[in-house]
Amino acid sequence: MAIRKSGRGVVFVVAMLMALLSASASAEQGRPEAYLFAHMTKADYGHLYYSVSTDALHWKPLNSGRRILGEAYRGHPDICRGHDGRYYLIGNHSRRPEIHLWVSDDLVTWSPLRSFVPDLSATPNFKAAEQYKGAPKIFYDEHQRRYLISWHTPTQPGDPVDTEQFWRSMRTLYVTSPDLVHFSDPKRLFDFEMATIDVIVRRVEKKYYAIIKDERYPSFEWPTGKTIRICSGPSATGPWSKPSPKRSPNFREAPTLIPRPDGQGWYLYYEQYPGIQYGLSTAPCLEGPWYEVYIGKYDVPQAARHGCMIPITRSQHDGLVKAYGP
Numbered sequence: 001m002a003i004r005k006s007g008r009g010v011v012f013v014v015a016m017l018m019a020l021l022s023a024s025a026s027a028e029q030g031r032p033e034a035y036l037f038a039h040m041t042k043a044d045y046g047h048l049y050y051s052v053s054t055d056a057l058h059w060k061p062l063n064s065g066r067r068i069l070g071e072a073y074r075g076h077p078d079i080c081r082g083h084d085g086r087y088y089l090i091g092n093h094s095r096r097p098e099i100h101l102w103v104s105d106d107l108v109t110w111s112p113l114r115s116f117v118p119d120l121s122a123t124p125n126f127k128a129a130e131q132y133k134g135a136p137k138i139f140y141d142e143h144q145r146r147y148l149i150s151w152h153t154p155t156q157p158g159d160p161v162d163t164e165q166f167w168r169s170m171r172t173l174y175v176t177s178p179d180l181v182h183f184s185d186p187k188r189l190f191d192f193e194m195a196t197i198d199v200i201v202r203r204v205e206k207k208y209y210a211i212i213k214d215e216r217y218p219s220f221e222w223p224t225g226k227t228i229r230i231c232s233g234p235s236a237t238g239p240w241s242k243p244s245p246k247r248s249p250n251f252r253e254a255p256t257l258i259p260r261p262d263g264q265g266w267y268l269y270y271e272q273y274p275g276i277q278y279g280l281s282t283a284p285c286l287e288g289p290w291y292e293v294y295i296g297k298y299d300v301p302q303a304a305r306h307g308c309m310i311p312i313t314r315s316q317h318d319g320l321v322k323a324y325g326p
Helices: 007-029 314-324
Strands: 034-041 049-053 078-081 087-091 099-104 111-116 134-141 146-154 170-177 196-204 207-214 227-233 252-259 266-272 277-283 304-312
Touching: 034 078, 034 314, 049 304, 049 314, 078 134, 078 304, 087 134, 134 196, 146 196, 170 196, 196 252, 207 252, 227 252, 266 304, 304 314
Parallel strands: 252 304
Antiparallel strands: 034 049, 034 304, 078 087, 087 099, 099 111, 134 146, 146 170, 196 207, 207 227, 252 266, 266 277
């Protein structure tokens, strides 16, 4: 390209080159074009619903606010894209021993894949534990080419007098799998003695992060109780650092993490309870600094409860809207 040295021509050409470079950089970064929120609702706990967004802030329910998969799905929805480019959905009935998996090519049509039963008797100190498997999560680690499936299990039964004993005893367990056919024996995900639930694992650049709910009840001695905290480690199974300071107010759970569409960092959503409402924090990187986003800046369906948010393409977004309607 020839560039003349006369004022406006140089400015125009330089501006065009900068715009092209900026567009190229944005494409290389793979900034999300849209997002899917797979979740439950307050009135229909344990069933699958969809909402979508193009800016990661304003979410629109699909299917006229009706279930996706009808009676077929039970659980706290969690979805990952797997080794073959397909999507995998995990769920269960927490009081039953089996964990269920579904598979989809397009996020519209789901088919049952298989069920499996983690053998808790193979895990030290969990032989006599309840079969309760709370909120299974699924993460595919492209770097290590394996799936991590995690959930929380109590080591102590419920107590009508000490109602927090059950939750205070929660520990996060996991299995790994190269193909969702063969599964390892369950192990504990963290070596620290702290109640954890709703754990999700992500890989960012060359580091792994576990985003957890600190399940101890808040007190003067434990001010981080019932908040979202973050650990880091060299692999999806650790060893993990000590949990960070709290990244949310108290009485928050069900964290879900998505990249901002502007490429400027992350959005961390979490559910407030018992008055159901989603909160949002943002940071340029997972180490922080984190701050809460003003509630008037985002809009999550009022009825939404536990779920996961994932980036999708605009064509996938449009396909979901076409299939299920606004």
